[in-house]
Amino acid sequence: MKTFDFIRAADPAAAVAAQTDSPTAQQGASVRFLAGGTTLVDLMKLNVEAPDRVVDINRLPLDAVERLPDGGLKIGATVRNSALAQHPIVRQDYPVLSQAILSGASAQVRNRATTAGNLLQRTRCVYFRDTAMPCNKREPGSGCAALEGHNRNLAILGTSEQCIATNPSDMCVAMAALEATIHVTGPKGGRSIPIADFHLLPGETPQKENALEPGDLITHVTLPPPAGNKSLYLKLRDRTSFEFALASAAVVVSVANGKITRARVALGGVGVKPWRTREIEAALEGQAVDEQAFRRAAEAAVQGARPQHENAFKVELAKRCLVHALKLATTA
C-alpha cells in the first residue's frame, strides 16, 4: 500500500476543505474520505485506490437518526448500517430498508459500514479489483475484461460497451424504492440529489460513478414520510449469508380494496445502478393484486436487458424475484 497523509477532520467544513485539493471526487481521487473503511481500505490494500491523503470523518457530528417535522427521516452520513437497520423508527416505518441492510455483508461489516460509505461502495467485478487486468472503470481506456471473461455476477440492465459492472449495494435498492434524497455540502455550498440521479450509468465514462463533485461531503440522507402499507426486500444469492445479490427486489406498495393504488419498485444485482423505472410501477398501479399483474410488471422490469454469455439466467431470475417479492409483500 502506498504511503499517504492522514487527517482527522474536526468539522464538516474542514473535511470539505481537505478534499477540495482533489481533481476529482471519483475513482482515482487523490484525497479520500474515510468512514467505516470497509470499501476504501480493501481497495487501498489492492492498490486499486491509492490516495495521497485520507481524511477521517468519523468524528463529525453526522451520526444521528432523527424524525423530520414532515414525518420523514433524516439519516446522518456516518450512521452505522447496523444502527440504522435496528433503529426503532426504521423497523416500524421503513422495514424494507431494515431488511435490505440486514441482508448485506456480515454483522461485523455492518457494525463498521456507514450510510454514506454504503451509497459509494464500489463494484465487486473481479477485474476491477485486479490491477493486472484491463478495466475501464479503474483505468479509463484500458478495456473491459469482463465482456469476454467472468461476468456471471454482472449487470444486464443499463450496461454500455465500456462497462457492465453491477452496483452491489442492498441498502441503495431499498432507498431507491423509498425515494431517498442525498444531501451534500461542498465548496459551492449545499445540494440535494434524488437517489435516482445520484448513481450514473457507465456510458462512455464508467470511471464517473456518481454525481459528487470534488470536495463534496455527504452529510445526510432523507426519506419522505412513510408511504405504502406493504413492503419487502427479497434478495436471491448463491448462499444465504455474506454474499452479494444475483437479483433482489425492494417493493413498497399501497393496496386498497384488492387493488394496487401506488407502487415503488427497485431491483438490485441486475443493474449498473439501483434499478428503478416508472414502467415497472405503471404496470402495477391500478391493477388487482394478482399474479398476472405481477408478471406484467416483471416483463417491464427486464425491458432492454442485455445479458452477457454467463449471466443470461439473470433475466428470468430478476422476473421471478420481483413476482415473488410482490406476492410475499401483498399477502403478508
Ligand SMILES: Cc1cc2nc3c(=O)[nH]c(=O)nc-3n(C[C@H](O)[C@H](O)[C@H](O)COP(=O)(O)OP(=O)(O)OC[C@H]3O[C@@H](n4cnc5c(N)ncnc54)[C@H](O)[C@@H]3O)c2cc1C
Ligand atoms: C466482505 C464484505 C461483504 C460485503 N457484502 C455486502 C453485501 O452483501 N451487500 C452490500 O450492500 N454491501 C456489502 N458490502 C459492502 C459494504 O456494505 C460497504 O463496504 C460499506 O457499506 C461501505 O461503507 P464504509 O463506511 O465502510 O465506507 P468507506 O470504505 O469508509 O468509504 C467508501 C467510499 O465512500 C467515500 N465516503 C465515505 N463517506 C463519505 C461521505 N460522507 N461523503 C463523501 N464520500 C464518502 C469514501 O471516500 C470511499 O470512497 C460488503 C463488504 C465487505 C467487505
Ligand code: SF4
Ligand atoms: S465490467 Fe466495468 S468494472 Fe468490470 S472490468 Fe469491465 S470496465 Fe471494469
